[in-house]
Amino acid sequence: MAVKPSPKKTPMRELEIEERIKSFSEVALGYTEDEALVEAMRCLQCPSKPCVKGCPVGIDIPGFISKIKEKKFDEAAKILKKYNNLPAICGRVCPQENQCEAFCTVGKIPGSEPVAIGRLERFVADWEAENLVLTQESGPKKGKKVAVIGSGPAGLTAAADLAKLGYDVIVFETLHKPGGVLVYGIPEFRLPKVIVEREVKYVESLSVKILLNTPVGKSVTVEEILKEFDAVFIGVGAGTPKFLNISGTNLNGVYSANEFLTRINLMKAYLFPEYDTPVRKGQNVIVVGGGNVALDAARSALRLGAKQVTVVYRRTEQEMPARREEYIHAVEEGIKFRWLTQPLRYIGDEKGNLVGVECISMELGEPDESGRRRPIPIEDSRFVIEADMVIEAIGTEANRFLLSEFKDLKLNKYGYIVVDEETCATSLRKVFAGGDIVTGAATVIEAMGAGKRAAYWIDKFLQKEYDPW
Amino acid sequence: MLNQIVKKSKLAPGVYEFYVENPIIAAKAQPGQFVVVIPSEKGERVPLTIADAFDGNIRMVVKVVGKSTADLALKREGETLYGVVGPLGKPSEIKYYGNVLLVGGGVGIAAILPIAKALKALGNKVYAVLGGRSKDQVILKDELEQYVDEILVTTDDGSFGIKGVVTDGMDLILRKQRIDIAWAIGPTIMMKFCSLKAREYGLKIVVSLNPIMVDGTGMCGACRVTINGQIKFACVDGPEFDGTQVDWDELLKRLQQYQEQEKLAFEKFKQKVGDLSWL
Ligand SMILES: Cc1cc2nc3c(=O)[nH]c(=O)nc-3n(C[C@H](O)[C@H](O)[C@H](O)COP(=O)(O)OP(=O)(O)OC[C@H]3O[C@@H](n4cnc5c(N)ncnc54)[C@H](O)[C@@H]3O)c2cc1C
Ligand SMILES: Cc1cc2nc3c(=O)[nH]c(=O)nc-3n(C[C@H](O)[C@H](O)[C@H](O)COP(=O)(O)OP(=O)(O)OC[C@H]3O[C@@H](n4cnc5c(N)ncnc54)[C@H](O)[C@@H]3O)c2cc1C
Ligand code: SF4
Ligand code: SF4
Ligand code: FES
Ligand SMILES: [Mg+2]
Numbered sequence: 001m002a003v004k005p006s007p008k009k010t011p012m013r014e015l016e017i018e019e020r021i022k023s024f025s026e027v028a029l030g031y032t033e034d035e036a037l038v039e040a041m042r043c044l045q046c047p048s049k050p051c052v053k054g055c056p057v058g059i060d061i062p063g064f065i066s067k068i069k070e071k072k073f074d075e076a077a078k079i080l081k082k083y084n085n086l087p088a089i090c091g092r093v094c095p096q097e098n099q100c101e102a103f104c105t106v107g108k109i110p111g112s113e114p115v116a117i118g119r120l121e122r123f124v125a126d127w128e129a130e131n132l133v134l135t136q137e138s139g140p141k142k143g144k145k146v147a148v149i150g151s152g153p154a155g156l157t158a159a160a161d162l163a164k165l166g167y168d169v170i171v172f173e174t175l176h177k178p179g180g181v182l183v184y185g186i187p188e189f190r191l192p193k194v195i196v197e198r199e200v201k202y203v204e205s206l207s208v209k210i211l212l213n214t215p216v217g218k219s220v221t222v223e224e225i226l227k228e229f230d231a232v233f234i235g236v237g238a239g240t241p242k243f244l245n246i247s248g249t250n251l252n253g254v255y256s257a258n259e260f261l262t263r264i265n266l267m268k269a270y271l272f273p274e275y276d277t278p279v280r281k282g283q284n285v286i287v288v289g290g291g292n293v294a295l296d297a298a299r300s301a302l303r304l305g306a307k308q309v310t311v312v313y314r315r316t317e318q319e320m321p322a323r324r325e326e327y328i329h330a331v332e333e334g335i336k337f338r339w340l341t342q343p344l345r346y347i348g349d350e351k352g353n354l355v356g357v358e359c360i361s362m363e364l365g366e367p368d369e370s371g372r373r374r375p376i377p378i379e380d381s382r383f384v385i386e387a388d389m390v391i392e393a394i395g396t397e398a399n400r401f402l403l404s405e406f407k408d409l410k411l412n413k414y415g416y417i418v419v420d421e422e423t424c425a426t427s428l429r430k431v432f433a434g435g436d437i438v439t440g441a442a443t444v445i446e447a448m449g450a451g452k453r454a455a456y457w458i459d460k461f462l463q464k465e466y467d468p469w
Numbered sequence: 470m471l472n473q474i475v476k477k478s479k480l481a482p483g484v485y486e487f488y489v490e491n492p493i494i495a496a497k498a499q500p501g502q503f504v505v506v507i508p509s510e511k512g513e514r515v516p517l518t519i520a521d522a523f524d525g526n527i528r529m530v531v532k533v534v535g536k537s538t539a540d541l542a543l544k545r546e547g548e549t550l551y552g553v554v555g556p557l558g559k560p561s562e563i564k565y566y567g568n569v570l571l572v573g574g575g576v577g578i579a580a581i582l583p584i585a586k587a588l589k590a591l592g593n594k595v596y597a598v599l600g601g602r603s604k605d606q607v608i609l610k611d612e613l614e615q616y617v618d619e620i621l622v623t624t625d626d627g628s629f630g631i632k633g634v635v636t637d638g639m640d641l642i643l644r645k646q647r648i649d650i651a652w653a654i655g656p657t658i659m660m661k662f663c664s665l666k667a668r669e670y671g672l673k674i675v676v677s678l679n680p681i682m683v684d685g686t687g688m689c690g691a692c693r694v695t696i697n698g699q700i701k702f703a704c705v706d707g708p709e710f711d712g713t714q715v716d717w718d719e720l721l722k723r724l725q726q727y728q729e730q731e732k733l734a735f736e737k738f739k740q741k742v743g744d745l746s747w748l
Contacts, residue, residue: 174686176507176514176552184688213554215686219493240702241690249700250693250719252726259689267513267683273737276513276537277683278730352722401687401705 007112010039012119021302021333024188024270028092033071036123040068043115046105051117054103056449059083061100061117068120077128080121085160086153086199086448088129089182091122092191094445095323129198139166144462147172147229149216149402152180153444154235154435156203157451158458162233163206165459170229171208174215174401177266180237181436182444184266185258187296189303190326193265217405231430231458234406234417235451238436239399243392244288248346253280253354257289257297257393264300282389285309286357288343289393290320295327297391298335309334310385312341314362314375340364340375344382346390356384396441403437416440420468424454425461429469432458472550475526480608483533483748484576485542492525494555500583501561501677501709504529505685507552508540515541516682516704518654519556520579527553530579530608533748536734542748557685558708561675563587567594567649570642570672571617572635572663574600574655578609580677581654582616589616596646597621598638600655604629635659636666643670650675653712657721664712676712678703680723695719 013029043065051061067076080087096118107114148155151173159169179196241256263269267277285301290313316339340362347356361381364373398415410418410427417433424432434450460466476488498519505514521528573581597617601607621638622630651674653663660676667674680692687705695716
């Protein structure tokens, strides 16, 4: 095969736009074997492996790609699983362009795009799911018990790694399905729930026990956990939605992104009335925010049948934190964007239903502490947009649900848990923490990275090789 | 077996009592707390007050108002619920107050039962007003009598006790008796008027709010209510609040949010299972 590698990534097939906006089916369809081979050929197998630096869990990227080149997909899968317990998920939702791919040598060549590492990872993980059952041997049993609180990516990763090391692991999850944001937040069209289920099954196959419907701090107390387990990992996520707190916030039709997405993803409200949980089907929908969550909400509202979905963001396209790929998808699907716009108040009718949003135009001033130019309201620029539904996607904060029961745990001024960055150790003996409840809302792979580090150091602690207390 | 219905009985037309096996929740449940029940795999998350808990079972009293509650009411002894989560919410503040007045309306009577029991055990003198549309809706009166020193009953149609509403009963007691604190639990509109009544007398009143919920753990904000001008999440900050500080009209409107869909779901369900007026 002496075909000259293309400077561009091998494109991934996608569902037709008309199909997409009518259903919640996955948009990106993945590589075929041939496409994966073509893409793998673009990798130069750099001896210094710069890409690996960009991966929070340090996957041997040239290693697994070289196995793809050799068509040894099973061996590629083994390499992935050594570093990443949930590759089918990361291959889909990692912001690769800021992580592994940002460091890729090929991407540094002028006019050239980096190797599509995430897409190749997804290809291998999906191939594995269809073609083989990986039996991962656990180490000899160590006879010690570890509690993991929360079954998001941080908790699942910590649990899997600890089980592989021979610990008895119980994961406590308050919802009726495991996965955290992967099941309640990220929509089906970006991350099909069967994939989350598959990855959770893998974790369970390592003899991890997941107790659903079990809110720690309520049905199991913190004291009981501390007494019964030799070590504890907290991965409860950021959880609680913030609101703009402007007048009209409690009108009918005003949602937090968490509620809207939970109704749709966890409760399957898009299949109402087959499923019992309802959700509003807005005709004119406004989404407030500029991140992935805002785009997920906007694209979900469109799929529920909205006539018009408009994202209002107080900065501009350049500052918006959402992944470029998803922004392009949103634009293709017909989502409108109103930059430099901030809601001031929600307007309701006498029945308490939302009918409009009063907004103000903004301009960008000097950079703020985030380094982005600060939006400033322009006087006399108020206007009203007609809307029967608003979804606020302006971020989350620390969920006090567990922390209020966890006395003496040291928190920072934002309410997140203070840990040793390397080891994930908290201020309390034998308690470790990681993921969004430490960093604030971040990414799946960073949460997994924390889970991995915590598992490593929990093992050291239980082997009496590490004790910061 | 976990979440199995070990006992079910009909307390009144459309009102059913369940004992469900769940030793973990039963061991932790305190007065004022609730569970979220998911009746079946495709079901909603339905919040229900824990009316009692002992011997590894929790007791709930459910009034049929739509699809999910009807689905529950049709379940039989021996069947298992898909999921039960709890105990959620802050417990009632139980201590010695002196004279306490408990007002219960409809299924709200089941919710005041554990509170009455706990208050009585601490030596409070407990008065109660129980209200219902007619005689058969005044549930659990005999059981409450064990913990209540004086009970007044009101019915809309006068078929039992005083003809009138619970606030009439409150008047009768408050006029003759000094009361240190009151609880009112029942339909939202009832709790609103009980709170107005309490304000007339300068009486502190606790209400248990029942906004629409999803997760019940502070993660979604569906259950937000306005208390003294501030947004609170009823599932974690409540469900009990000072009744005089609640924005009742907002809550009443928020409860109507899904009326159209709820009607549709209930109609479809009835087409499938047949007439349910016998429930
Ligand atoms: C809509 C949306 C889209 C996103 N898109 C992306 C994306 O494209 N790419 C990306 O990398 N990241 C994305 N993120 C961010 C990413 O999902 C999170 O950073 C990640 O899930 C955090 O993982 P975690 O394990 O820390 O917590 P979570 O995923 O939040 O999981 C925490 C779990 O703990 C449970 N829990 C909480 N309290 C208790 C308790 N007391 N007892 C038992 N269980 C408890 C919760 O129910 C939950 O299941 C997105 C987030 C959202 C909301
Ligand atoms: C903390 C709390 C404790 C409760 N305790 C009891 C109890 O002990 N016994 C009892 O019979 N009922 C109780 N309820 C009310 C009960 O949850 C609702 O009646 C039930 O969810 C209605 O479901 P449905 O599908 O049958 O009715 P639907 O037709 O869906 O709704 C009928 C009405 O019930 C309300 N409702 C609907 N969905 C929800 C929801 N997810 N959460 C809350 N309210 C909703 C709405 O006002 C709606 O108009 C409680 C509610 C809360 C929040
Ligand atoms: S896990 Fe994420 S960062 Fe790491 S290689 Fe895969 S896509 Fe890149
Ligand atoms: S930097 Fe890019 S080209 Fe080099 S090994 Fe990594 S993926 Fe391959
Ligand atoms: S029900 Fe979701 S926050 Fe209260
Ligand atoms: Mg319902």
